[in-house]
Amino acid sequence: MGNIHQDQNDQNKALHHQVAVVLVPFPAQGHLNQAIHLSRILSSYNLSVHYVGAAIHNRQARERVHGWDPHSAANLHFHDFQVPFFTSPPPNPNSDTQFPSHLQPSFNASSRIREPVATLLRSLSAKFKRVVVIYDTLMASVVQDVVYLPNTEPYALHSVSAFTVFLYIWESMGKPFDVDDGIFAEEWNIPSIEGCFSFEFLNFMAGQYHMANLYRGKLYNTSRVIEAPYVDLLAREEVNGRKTQWAIGPLNPVNVSKGMKPNDKQRNHCLKWLDKQNPNSVMLISFGSTTCMQDEQIVELAIGLLKSEQKFIWVLRDADKGNVFERENENYVERVFQLPKGYEERVKDHGLIVRDWAPQLEILAHPSTGGFMSHCGWNSCMESISNGVPIAAWPMHSDQPRNTVLVTQVLKIGVAVRDWGKRKEIVRSWSIENAVRKLMASKEGDDIRKRAQKLGFDVRRSAEDGGVSRLELDAFVAHITR
Structure with a gap:
């Protein structure tokens, strides 16, 4: 045989x-x-x-x-x-x-x-x-x-x-x-x-x-x-x-977490920070590589995260240019984001701000990650779904508004941060705070997370x-x- x-x-x-x-x-x-x-x-x-x-x-x-x-x-x-x-x-x-x-x-x-x-x-x-x-x-x-x-x-x-x-x-x-x-x-x-x-x-x-x-x-x-x-x-x-x-x-x-080595010296600092947090306690905030937010919107997001009192990793970087390696040019001028005065000091115990490329897949696979505020690009949706992480959906363009419907209405594994019909308006801090609290610190959020985790388990088995x-x-x- x-x-x-x-x-x-x-x-x-x-x-x-x-x-x-x-x-x-x-x-x-x-x-x-x-x-x-x-x-x-x-x-x-x-x-x-x-x-x-x-x-x-x-x-x-x-x-x-x-x-x-x-x-x-x-x-x-x-x-x-x-x-x-x-x-x-x-x-x-x-x-x-x-x-x-x-x-x-x-x-x-x-x-x-x-x-x-x-x-x-x-x-x-x-x-x-x-x-x-x-x-x-x-x-x-x-x-x-x-x-x-x-x-x-x-x-x-x-x-x-x-x-x-x-x-x-x-x-x-x-x-x-x-x-x-x-x-x-x-x-x-x-x-x-x-x-x-x-x-x-x-x-x-x-x-x-x-x-x-x-x-x-x-x-x-x-x-x-x-x-x-x-x-x-x-x-x-x-x-x-x-x-x-x-x-x-x-x-x-789909099994990235199995290859994680806590003592690896080359391991990204985001993951080392996550190692110190409780399971499902951290929200990842990242809007992909093509999103460019107004300064006013960034301030509102910062305040909303602060007031939510939830732990977070915020990937705060400008959208890619056509040639992402222009950043290596010594004359390249990086966009400076104006956060509220003293902001990073105020959130240092429960928030991590990352201004470079972050290992999104490994962050989503980490057991401390319990939510993902995302633009709902399909690549990010699939990474989040396969790791059983619920989504706070904030669509920006392209297929993202319809992916938001799939995530929040069809699969019921997320909440909406932005109403697409009001896309030209600034999303205010109170709205962001409410969305974060709903997903990370409420009975409704727990139910959403359980559905996301069940779907993630089924997706991993399907592979x-x-x-x-x-x-x-x-x-x-x-x-x-x-």
């Missing part, structure tokens, strides 16, 4: 050696992060994985990933491509919308790597039986030459929730079929996309989605444990034709051998190595 299994394993390895996988991520932090996590997962199947992009964005993905070391994956290869020069303007905290329009030059430049990607694909297609191209849906134009290579198969990676993807597609089709009230309840008051994107980015998306029919199938960074009804809706023939899809999330590592997400992942690998 053992020899039979060994023969099967040897056959699988031989098949996998005949397949190369090329990952083409979109150059925003949450998208880069999901793609590099997927690279790790696929390389663990003994597949040759090639991660492509501008040199600065590949470096960004490698240096910011948490939960594993990109240099430890023997089958993972990075391809640094030249992109046209682009300006890297600073974020504008006083912009009409909070969409990071200052990153548009970076997005435009990164969409100009079609030629080097095509060259790589031709090279790989001559060496491998099959080349599988997994591209972010916002990078379709970059991989359009797959149609000229008969042994190359493209698959689209959606980096947002199934809930949000389905809504976008269903609405764009004119809502061609009815959806059960239990799946989209009227009282949820699902927001439109007004105010979610800049006009320029909407045009950019339209250009990418124009090439939507490239794909052979779709991948979603979600789990049926989280979004089964919406995954099923996306599988309907009216929406997806007869193409296959796989819900293979969470892509982020184990025999779990629903692992089975979908295995099915995808079996499909591309058939």
